[in-house]
Amino acid sequence: MPSSPVIARTIPALRRALDGFRAKKSTIALVPTMGALHDGHVSLVRQAKRHARRVVVSIFVNPTQFAPSEDFGSYPRTWKADIARLKAENIDLVWHPDVKTMYPEGFATRILTEGPATAGLEDRFRPHFFGGVATVVGKLFTQCRPDFAIFGEKDFQQLRVVTRMASDLDLGVKVIGSRTVRERDGLAMSSRNVYLLVEERIAAPVLFQAMKQCAQRLRAGDDVQAAMAGGAAMISNAGFAVDYFEVRHAETLAPVASSAERPLRILVAARIGKTRLIDNLAV
Ligand code: PAF
Numbered sequence: 001m002p003s004s005p006v007i008a009r010t011i012p013a014l015r016r017a018l019d020g021f022r023a024k025k026s027t028i029a030l031v032p033t034m035g036a037l038h039d040g041h042v043s044l045v046r047q048a049k050r051h052a053r054r055v056v057v058s059i060f061v062n063p064t065q066f067a068p069s070e071d072f073g074s075y076p077r078t079w080k081a082d083i084a085r086l087k088a089e090n091i092d093l094v095w096h097p098d099v100k101t102m103y104p105e106g107f108a109t110r111i112l113t114e115g116p117a118t119a120g121l122e123d124r125f126r127p128h129f130f131g132g133v134a135t136v137v138g139k140l141f142t143q144c145r146p147d148f149a150i151f152g153e154k155d156f157q158q159l160r161v162v163t164r165m166a167s168d169l170d171l172g173v174k175v176i177g178s179r180t181v182r183e184r185d186g187l188a189m190s191s192r193n194v195y196l197l198v199e200e201r202i203a204a205p206v207l208f209q210a211m212k213q214c215a216q217r218l219r220a221g222d223d224v225q226a227a228m229a230g231g232a233a234m235i236s237n238a239g240f241a242v243d244y245f246e247v248r249h250a251e252t253l254a255p256v257a258s259s260a261e262r263p264l265r266i267l268v269a270a271r272i273g274k275t276r277l278i279d280n281l282a283v
Contacts (some may be wrong), residue, residue: 003090005094011143014093021093026054027052030140031149033058056094111134116160130157
């Protein structure tokens, strides 16, 4: 029988709930989210359950990772549906602070990210992004002190950044990446897919198709630059403006000169209408 999760909105309420778990020596897995939950998030929750006795899901639309021109105000907020989904998954605790709890008056600290955060991918187009993500995830980790934290591979650079940060700052959290969940036509699930107009949604699977084609070329030993240019052209012919279509080393995110420098990851970001999509694929 699914039971409703405890919902903590303040730091003392969060501590009380977590102290209860720790008193029973339960391991804790955290799934950080911004809400608007879809099947991709559900798969993160299920992964969390495989690792720990207790599962905490945070829902917080983090203002510091949005530039003023971006969609903080219009980011989908679907609280009731989110709680219904989490109840069906039998999770233990939802951490749902408001902005003042996370960033009280006078808040003046920000985690400075380097390494994978400066790989010239998302950071080139969203320079504010990883500082905001690292700061909020650093706070979530110190607030919840989980044993494990589960992040989607869909935000691959983000996964590398938070993994590096948890290790660099000795936060004692094992960061686990979880496979991207796709729609039947290959589009990666994302809370922002709701922004796509009908024609844009029809075009959107081209990102996955282009990455698959590029992966095939790389496996066949094709030139990296030619494979990247082919992928970018395929996406732009479908009506997207391509921010990047890159083949990188999967661990360091450094550019590669040859397809033999494995493991490789293809990473793409492209815009159509008002929507910006990102995706990636292992080679
Ligand atoms: O991937 C997300 O949903 C967000 O960037 C995260 C990790 C919850 C931080 O706000």
